[in-house]
Amino acid sequence: MTLRIAEIFGPTVQGEGALIGEPTVFVRAGGCDYRCSWCDSLHAVESAYRHDWAAMGHDEVMAEIRRLSGGLPLTVSISGGNPAIQDFGPLIALGKEEGYRFACETQGSVAQPWFAALDTLVLSPKPPSSGEQIDWGKFDRCLELARGCGQAVMKIVIFDEVDYGWARDAAERYPDLPLFLQPGNPDVDPTHPVDLQVAVDRLLWLIEKVTGDRWFTPRVLPQLHVLVWGNKRGV
Amino acid sequence: MTLRIAEIFGPTVQGEGALIGEPTVFVRAGGCDYRCSWCDSLHAVESAYRHDWAAMGHDEVMAEIRRLSGGLPLTVSISGGNPAIQDFGPLIALGKEEGYRFACETQGSVAQPWFAALDTLVLSPKPPSSGEQIDWGKFDRCLELARGCGQAVMKIVIFDEVDYGWARDAAERYPDLPLFLQPGNPDVDPTHPVDLQVAVDRLLWLIEKVTGDRWFTPRVLPQLHVLVWGNKRGV
Numbered sequence: 323m324t325l326r327i328a329e330i331f332g333p334t335v336q337g338e339g340a341l342i343g344e345p346t347v348f349v350r351a352g353g354c355d356y357r358c359s360w361c362d363s364l365h366a367v368e369s370a371y372r373h374d375w376a377a378m379g380h381d382e383v384m385a386e387i388r389r390l391s392g393g394l395p396l397t398v399s400i401s402g403g404n405p406a407i408q409d410f411g412p413l414i415a416l417g418k419e420e421g422y423r424f425a426c427e428t429q430g431s432v433a434q435p436w437f438a439a440l441d442t443l444v445l446s447p448k449p450p451s452s453g454e455q456i457d458w459g460k461f462d463r464c465l466e467l468a469r470g471c472g473q474a475v476m477k478i479v480i481f482d483e484v485d486y487g488w489a490r491d492a493a494e495r496y497p498d499l500p501l502f503l504q505p506g507n508p509d510v511d512p513t514h515p516v517d518l519q520v521a522v523d524r525l526l527w528l529i530e531k532v533t534g535d536r537w538f539t540p541r542v543l544p545q546l547h548v549l550v551w552g553n554k555r556g557v
Numbered sequence: 558m559t560l561r562i563a564e565i566f567g568p569t570v571q572g573e574g575a576l577i578g579e580p581t582v583f584v585r586a587g588g589c590d591y592r593c594s595w596c597d598s599l600h601a602v603e604s605a606y607r608h609d610w611a612a613m614g615h616d617e618v619m620a621e622i623r624r625l626s627g628g629l630p631l632t633v634s635i636s637g638g639n640p641a642i643q644d645f646g647p648l649i650a651l652g653k654e655e656g657y658r659f660a661c662e663t664q665g666s667v668a669q670p671w672f673a674a675l676d677t678l679v680l681s682p683k684p685p686s687s688g689e690q691i692d693w694g695k696f697d698r699c700l701e702l703a704r705g706c707g708q709a710v711m712k713i714v715i716f717d718e719v720d721y722g723w724a725r726d727a728a729e730r731y732p733d734l735p736l737f738l739q740p741g742n743p744d745v746d747p748t749h750p751v752d753l754q755v756a757v758d759r760l761l762w763l764i765e766k767v768t769g770d771r772w773f774t775p776r777v778l779p780q781l782h783v784l785v786w787g788n789k790r791g792v
Binding site (some may be wrong): 343345391395502518525529536539543544546550 | 627631753
């Protein structure tokens with residue numbers, strides 16, 4: 323059985339969320355059941371790009387992770403697209419034998435038994451600005467299957483006031499799930515440099531919203547990779 | 558018994574290290590046993606500023622934390638200066654009764670019994686570029702007294718190759734201590750805006766060092782407050 327892989331790259335550092343700053347190799351799965359208006363990874367989402375995705379065996383993916391990391395175990399970040407539409411269980415089992423740790427980010431629309439084998443599951447439900455609509459029943463099912471994983475956390479991208487209000491409701495629904503907020507990046511053209519001041523101003527806006535409302539439970543973080551590399555791929 | 562307090566401010570978010578992005582109120586202690594060449598908080602270090610430091614009772618400090626946070630418990634970050642030259646035990650006890658959590662950052666030169674009552678102890682030994690010299694015996698004593706605290710972590714600021722090599726040795730000495738690295742900020746004039754591109758380039762340099770060396774244990778993080786507010790005080 324093969325995986326559809328858009329890219330494997332690293333080592334770099336995780337740019338966002340619970341593992342921000344952690345050295346990692348990314349495995350980006352090809353294919354997604356969503357099509358968010360502001361998606362920054364269309365090359366792993368749009369089926370127009372599907373001929374660029376490699377069909378790889380789990381052992382081949384693991385060999386590439388091993389090559390990139392020099393055989394030294396680190397955290398592997400499985401992203402996408404939505405990696406939960408494929409079966410990453412065998413890859414995780416292979417890697418764990420060698421001491422690798424696994425994190426996976428998914429929107430929470432598809433639940434997988436292999437979530438339980440993860441060190442970190444990042445559930446990132448998409449706010450209204452995405453144009454997608456969450457099915458909380460499916461999200462709950464993801465949480466159920468994640469029981470036994472190292473940690474499950476929630477991450478929400480915030481573009482505007484509507485997203486912010488939506489995030490507050492989501493947080494109320496899952497008071498026990500550690501929450502990470504990050505400002506949205508509307509500037510997703512990989513050929514165009516990101517305006518650092520604009521990115522920083524969006525972070526400031528979100529920090530001021532959260533602290534001004536005395537909402538003390540979420541952590542507010544930027545996307546480091548956007549600050550450091552703009553929208554360049556493979557870093 | 559009173560505390561010497563340089564400033565109390567917030568709520569804002571923690572800008573660096575293990576709690577990066579977490580909403581917090583800062584309590585900055587006045588006075589330090591070090592004088593790092595690149596200190597960014599001289600107003601809490603140099604005795605020339607001591608007349609600006611308030612002598613406050615623990616209950617007065619707690620009242621101010623309560624006022625700033627609207628009585629809603631959050632993480633209180635005790636910084637300095639070196640807060641470990643004073644006794645913050647009574648403040649921590651007062652705050653914990655009301656559900657506040659406490660983090661403290663210190664260089665590890667003075668050990669205090671109240672370290673054990675902290676939720677997070679950040680030990681930040683100063684690298685060679687500081688001009689200070691670490692006494693590892695005292696550092697070890699800090700770790701001993703921290704037993705029983707929520708988590709103890711190490712954070713090292715890196716200005717140059719020498720600091721980097723020193724950090725690798727420190728990490729080898731404490732393989733079980735979670736490690737956070739951050740690029741140094743040489744640009745500490747509060748009246749002068751920070752050049753974002755320079756700050757980001759320093760982060761990129763450190764990320765490339767760490768991942769290039771396949772050193773996968775530390776997390777590499779920027780100082781968010783420097784990116785967002787430059788060296789402005791009270792944020």
